[in-house]
Amino acid sequence: MAVGAAFGESLPPATGAWREGDPPGRRQWYTAEKPLPLETGGELPEVRLAFETWGRLASDRSNAVLVLHALTGDSHVGGAAGPGHPTPGWWDALLGPGRPLDTDRWFVVAPNVLGGCQGSTGPSSPRPGGGGAWGGAFPFLTQRDQVAAEAGLADGLGVDRWALVAGGSMGGMRAVEWAVSYPERTDALLLLATTAAASAEQIAWAGIQVGAIRGDPHWQGGDYHDSGRGPHTGLGLARRLAHVTYRSEPELRVRFGRLPQEPPSPEDPRDPLRGGRYQVESYLDHHAAKLIRRFDAASYVVLTEAMNAHDVGRERGGLRAALARVSARTLVAGVDSDRLYPLDQQRELAELIPGAGRPRVVRSPYGHDGFLIETEQVGALVRELLG
Structure with missing residues (x-):
């Protein structure tokens, strides 16, 4: 499908990243005082994390909760x-007075991940010394690098120990890294x-x-941010593919089936049999179009490669030895219809983390995205840990 047909008549900007001069919204910023050493060697000379907070930090600093996206x-x-x-807020139903993340009681902190594109240092950020955005020169990151940057944020906020670290999907990867890298700073853990x-x-x-993005002729080696045209087609394809893995086959079948986007007619060129679209294709096009207007293709690559590198047992004697370090009260939960992160992976975590007990199961037809959608069930897990 042509870019114009998928994304509308006007092309989006080269990147959907938040950039200097854009409205700050609720963001605050933490800036590291020194370069960040990277796990694979070298360092990131400047680190800034955008974050948001809700509630107030208690005088004894015991009520801080870290939420990872x-x-x-x-x-x-x-x-x-x-x-x-x-x-809108991606876990809005969980956050606020009287809700599971009760802001009358808890000081909730949510950073934009290092390498991201909504205010934190990433490929769309200015490169130190000038010359435009980092672009394709941005260094390879691991989850451990990202957690090390978040530990600096905790220090900056005066938080010695989190009452809870919670995250799903990539956020869950960082949450388990927190509990293994900084067990003394993690009181409870929700994976x-x-x-x-x-x-x-x-x-x-x-x-x-990642291949779809890098194969886009407008990728330009990652140096497209100030060119006026980004790799929209590649990012859109990446999003379409990812979104299929985020949902479940039964949901897509019940919701869309084989229905065309427009009622078929012998004279209607939009009939799928005559080159038109099915409803499920239109649905994926819609999600692709939304993402390219709010995200950055190079951040998608950096974060995806960090996820691929995720192995909490690396250089720690394997998974069993690494997860034995976890001292936090832990709940592990998976979604019964998740085909991307199947329940066997949560069973492994629960088995190897001391005291985690049996993994909990979130019942949902929505696949992997169930951890975002089933807020009543997820909220009950949050309440169980926070009391």
């Missing part, structure tokens, strides 16, 4: 869309629809998405 999420856990925030190490199948799906 998934691949295309950001710091905007709760609240409406508006200037600076292209989408949702995530894994101790990326599987071959997950790497394969992700690799195809």
